[in-house]
Amino acid sequence: MRYDSIIIGGGLIGVTSAFALAQAGHKVLVVEALDELAFETSYANGGMLTASMPEPWNGPGVTGHLLSSLFDPHSAMKLRLTAVPGLMRWGIAFLLNSTAARHQHAINSNYSLSRVSVLQTEKLIDEFAIECGAADTGTLKTFANEDAMGSPLETAKNLQKLGLEYRKCSTSEVIELEPQLEESSHNIAGGIYYSGDRSGDARKFTLALARHCENMGVQFRTGKSVTKIVSHNGQIVSVHSSDEEWRTKNVIVAAGNASPSIVRSLGIYLPIKPAKGYSVTIPTTGWNALPKIPVVDDALHAAVVPLGDNIRIAGTAEFAGFNKTLSTNRIENLFNLLRRIYPQLSSNVERSLTEPWTGLRPMSSDGLPFIGSAGPTGLWINSGHGHLGWTMAVGSASLLVDMMLGRSTEIDPSPFRVER
Numbered sequence: 001m002r003y004d005s006i007i008i009g010g011g012l013i014g015v016t017s018a019f020a021l022a023q024a025g026h027k028v029l030v031v032e033a034l035d036e037l038a039f040e041t042s043y044a045n046g047g048m049l050t051a052s053m054p055e056p057w058n059g060p061g062v063t064g065h066l067l068s069s070l071f072d073p074h075s076a077m078k079l080r081l082t083a084v085p086g087l088m089r090w091g092i093a094f095l096l097n098s099t100a101a102r103h104q105h106a107i108n109s110n111y112s113l114s115r116v117s118v119l120q121t122e123k124l125i126d127e128f129a130i131e132c133g134a135a136d137t138g139t140l141k142t143f144a145n146e147d148a149m150g151s152p153l154e155t156a157k158n159l160q161k162l163g164l165e166y167r168k169c170s171t172s173e174v175i176e177l178e179p180q181l182e183e184s185s186h187n188i189a190g191g192i193y194y195s196g197d198r199s200g201d202a203r204k205f206t207l208a209l210a211r212h213c214e215n216m217g218v219q220f221r222t223g224k225s226v227t228k229i230v231s232h233n234g235q236i237v238s239v240h241s242s243d244e245e246w247r248t249k250n251v252i253v254a255a256g257n258a259s260p261s262i263v264r265s266l267g268i269y270l271p272i273k274p275a276k277g278y279s280v281t282i283p284t285t286g287w288n289a290l291p292k293i294p295v296v297d298d299a300l301h302a303a304v305v306p307l308g309d310n311i312r313i314a315g316t317a318e319f320a321g322f323n324k325t326l327s328t329n330r331i332e333n334l335f336n337l338l339r340r341i342y343p344q345l346s347s348n349v350e351r352s353l354t355e356p357w358t359g360l361r362p363m364s365s366d367g368l369p370f371i372g373s374a375g376p377t378g379l380w381i382n383s384g385h386g387h388l389g390w391t392m393a394v395g396s397a398s399l400l401v402d403m404m405l406g407r408s409t410e411i412d413p414s415p416f417r418v419e420r
Contacts, residue, residue, distance in 0.1 A: 002247040003029045003219075005404075006239050008226050008262060009255035010037040012202055012389050013382050015210050016397035017252050022216040024401055029246055030218060031239065033225040033258070038206035041256055041389060044279045044357040045202050046314035047305045048294050049118045049391050050139055052164060052194035054110030055155060056367020056386070057275070057317060058098040066319075073329045076301040080320040087319060090273045093365035104158070106367040109415035111159050113369075114388060116410055117395025118198055124394060125200070128212055132204035133308030139197035140169075140177055141296040142341075145189045152192055152298060167193045180291040183343050199294050201307050202390040226255075226262060229379070236378030250404065252380045256362040257322070259370075259383040266375045268418070272384045274322055274360035278330045279314035281307075281355040282338075287348050295341060302337050311345075313338050317361075317387075324358055331356045361386050371400050371416040380404060381418050 005021050007014045010032030021028045034040065057077060069075035084091075097103070125134045143149045149168075156166040174191040175182050210220065221244075228240040229251055239246050253259050260270040284290055294305040302315025313334040318327070339346040364370060364384035369392060374381050382400050385392050399416070402409045414420075 001029070003027050004248065005250040005252060006031060006246055006248045007252045007254055008239070009253070009258070010034070010220065010222065011040055011042040011254070011256060012038065012206050012393040013256070013385065013396060014252075014254040015206050015213065016393045017254055017382055017400060018213050018218045019209055019216075020397040020401040022213055022218050024405060028213075028218045029248075030220045031224050031226055031241070032220065032222045033255075035223045037210055037220065037222065038203045041359045041361055042202050042206050043359060044281055044312070044314075044355070045277070045359065045390055046279065046303055047133075047199050047201055047307050047312050047390070048139060048303060049121060049198040049200065050194070051111060051114035051118045051391060052139060052156070052159070052166065052197050053296070054107050054114050054159075054388065056097075056103065056106045056110070057363070058094050058367055059103050060098055060100050062098045063095055074333055076299065077317045078319070080318065083319045083321040086321055087273060090271050090365050093271055097366040102366065105415070107155065107159070108162065109368055110388060110392075111162055111164065112411045113395050113399065113416070114391045115163055115196075117392045118196065120394040120398060122198055124209070125205070128208070130205055130208040132200040132202075132208065134198065134200035135306065136198050137293045138193055138195040139199075139294045139296060140174065140191050140193050141298050142174060142181070142188050142191045143298055144187055148298060149190055149192065156192060165194070165196050167195070169193050178291055178293045178295060180289060180342055180345065181295070184341050187340065197294070199305055199307065229262070229266060231266065231376035231379070234376050236376050248378075250378045250380065252382055252400065254382040256383060257360050259362065259381065263374065263379070263381070266379065268375045270370060270381065270383065270418070271365040272362045272370075273319070273365075275363040275386065276318040276320050276323070277314065277359055277361055277387070278316055278327070278334060279312055279357050280331060280334050281357070282311045282313070282349055283309060283353050284311055285309055287345070291342065291345070297337055297341065300333065300337055302334060304338060304341055322360065324360065326356055326358050361389070368415055369396060370418045371396050372403060372413060372418050374418040
């Protein structure tokens with residue numbers, strides 16, 4: 001079979017790329033190694049579309065934080081000693097990119113893409129009536145003291161020049177926005193409200209969009225691992241699995257953490273490593289007076305997000321290689337956050353009905369995704385979005401397809417180029 005474009009990876013990034021290409025008239029095949037779409041990082045992420053939070057995790061001071069995390073099981077960002085050998089080359093670049101200037105450049109670039117992407121995502125949800133628990137209530141970030149609000153406020157002020165809408169809130173204004181926080185108001189010194197943020201179930205969105213892709217002629221092959229990408233005279237010609245070959249002139253690698261190994265044989269180094277995140281999804285059927293706004297605890301890098309008939313607690317970061325074992329301590333951190341923020345609501349939780357989950361966010365060494373051409377003609381990368389995959393997915397796909405077709409782009413693509 002011959003296709004105009006083959007996409008490797010059937011998560012958020014792969015499916016949104018397929019949709020954008022199908023809209024452009026391409027005959028598209030999506031190849032996914034697992035038996036289901038959106039079953040890895042897209043499965044149970046935080047559910048927030050947060051253009052307001054584009055900061056990479058390697059900000060100034062990250063070196064000391066990571067070293068201290070080796071001995072702190074409750075650290076918001078934790079480095080596992082066993083993961084250190086596999087992080088050496090990537091880790092050096094991660095630390096080198098933690099200077100104030102580089103970090104600010106990444107923040108601004110991520111925001112530009114995220115802002116466009118959230119608007120495009122909202123438009124798709126409305127246009128196709130996608131049922132994914134979508135809400136336009138914004139995001140509320142809370143702080144235990146005024147000092148802790150300093151850096152996020154400074155970031156918000158800088159991003160305001162690029163279009164960010166935010167409002168600093170007193171404790172009483174925080175409670176007015178989210179009345180369910182009344183019980184924990186003694187722990188809240190204030191907050192920042194980002195009205196332009198959105199939320200929704202990323203997996204439900206991905207699966208619904210995949211169905212629309214199929215209606216547009218996109219083909220999906222699940223349970224197929226790509227074993228080889230073949231080029232001839234500098235041009236992509238085919239993609240192979242263990243038992244099939246598909247002919248094409250364009251390959252888009254959107255396989256998250258698997259992307260580096262897929263392109264390595266073509267002489268391409270992608271500095272992407274897995275950053276382990278956790279979530280717990282809690283059914284709320286029968287509960288009264290539910291929260292209405294996603295609330296982010298800045299100190300723990302975690303959030304409590306209403307998602308339709310569920311609440312999802314999600315967050316923390318852990319560098320533990322490809323280990324997907326559920327850590328009891330990390331899951332308990334999330335339940336502790338719920339108890340601290342919503343003490344009364346947390347008493348309704350039936351632990352046996354909750355769904356703990358862990359996933360590996362594909363994180364680049366400089367905190368910016370890779371979007372663009374690489375290596376032989378016809379090879380394209382769309383990967384490395386870290387904690388902003390849901391936020392950036394639709395915008396990344398649009399940016400990539402504009403570049404593939406030689407069209408003008410809505411934002412500057414240069415910060416995301418593969419060979420940077």
